Amino acid sequence: MVSSGQLSPATRTDLSPAEIDTLALGDLAAERGWRRPVLLDADLLVLVTGGHGTVELDFRPLPARPGTLLRAHPGQALRRTGAQLDATVVRWEPAALRGLDVDPDAVPTVRQLTGEDEDAVINEVSQLAVDCRRHRGVPAARGLLRHQLAVLLHRLGLADAAEPETRPEATTFHRFCREVEAGYQHSRRVEDYAARLGCSVRTLTRACLAVTGHSAKQVIDERVALQAARMLAATDEPIARIGRRLGFPEPTNFGRFFTREVGVSPGAFRAGADQPTPGVRIVRPRPPADPTGGTGQA
Known part of the structure; x- marks a missing residue:
């Protein structure tokens, strides 16, 4: 069992674009120092495992520390600012979940994991990272990785499950x-x-x-x-x-x-885009899955 805060840094895998991979947060940056945001081209879960700092998602600053979990969508603008953060990123394309009964949009944009929930999520992300690395490019492992991701998303979605809005x-x-x-x-x-x-x-x-x-x-x-x-x-x-x-x-x-x-x-x-959180009135995305106006795929 991997205890809280002991998740090893992930490294990029060489799976096909239609599959699942894991990488470190810094690997998402197009340039050293992460001077400006990057536009995401896939769905992400970001699990912070060390350090304290801020992650900007669509220009919204989100404080991050060990146990912080972020959910980001393709097309959003993401940037790490301030102090260094260690984080494992789980990245997938829509085809990776095709045919599975799971709703990735049930996962909230940001959540601070604690206690048993944190331990369970760290263990699942850690095992997924290990299997992505171990079974890189192995077609027979596709089902394993898909179901591991589905279990992780189910767990995260159930933790914040609410009655659907029926008005x-x-x-x-x-x-x-x-x-x-x-x-x-x-x-x-x-x-x-x-x-x-x-x-x-x-x-x-x-x-x-x-x-x-x-x-x-x-x-x-x-x-x-x-x-x-x-x-x-x-x-x-x-x-x-x-x-x-x-x-x-x-x-x-x-x-x-x-x-x-x-x-x-x-x-x-x-x-001013290379400065953290520009001092301007910036709009927020409003995804269909979140009628409250929180950040998600807009």
């Missing part, structure tokens, strides 16, 4: 969020989403206000601004091109939109 407004909001995720690069009109869902603009707005306190238009604009912030902070893509990708043919319109939503211009936001 009609919540159901409408979740459907709306799915449509926004699929279409935010092409339309910011509430009318378009209402037509896709077969309801009125008033119904969408009422649902969003009931669940989040924000209007349907605000939910859409915050999602667009979040994506813009991610790309400005984590890539070198020209600002005008980012605007075009998000539905702004004219750079001036994109600049006005971003400044209104975030509080600074796109250029100023990018210039």
Whole structure:
């Protein structure tokens, strides 16, 4: 048995992209020192095993210490800031869980493990890391790794299980969020989403206000601004091109939109992206799985 705080640092494995691997937190950084965020290309669990510091997830600073567990989604912006942290990262692609009865989105964004829960999770992550390394590239081991990951996710999800939200407004909001995720690069009109869902603009707005306190238009604009912030902070893509990708043919319109939503211009936001938690008003993602507005895949 591996006791709390004794998990060995993980190393990157050479499994196929459709499988599961484990690595150290620092291996995610594109450059030494983690000067700016990285855009994630896979689902992650991050288990902190040593040190104290901060991890930023979509510009939200999350204090981290041994036993802190983070859940991150593809497309989010992640960065370690401040003091060094030792952490094991479990990374997987959606195909790794195909056919298994497990909901990875039931795991909360951040949780501080303690007691028996911490010991159990450390043991499972440790064994998964060992098996990833030992059975690297072995097709017969795929089932073992898939089921180990499923057990880990089940355990983490059960610890925070709650009754599902059954209000009609919540159901409408979740459907709306799915449509926004699929279409935010092409339309910011509430009318378009209402037509896709077969309801009125008033119904969408009422649902969003009931669940989040924000209007349907605000939910859409915050999602667009979040994506813009991610790309400005984590890539070198020209600002005008980012605007075009998000539905702004004219750079001036994109600049006005971003400044209104975030509080600074796109250029100023990018210039300050190498500083921990820019001192600006930054939007938060609002995933369908989390009607409270917590951080998740938006």
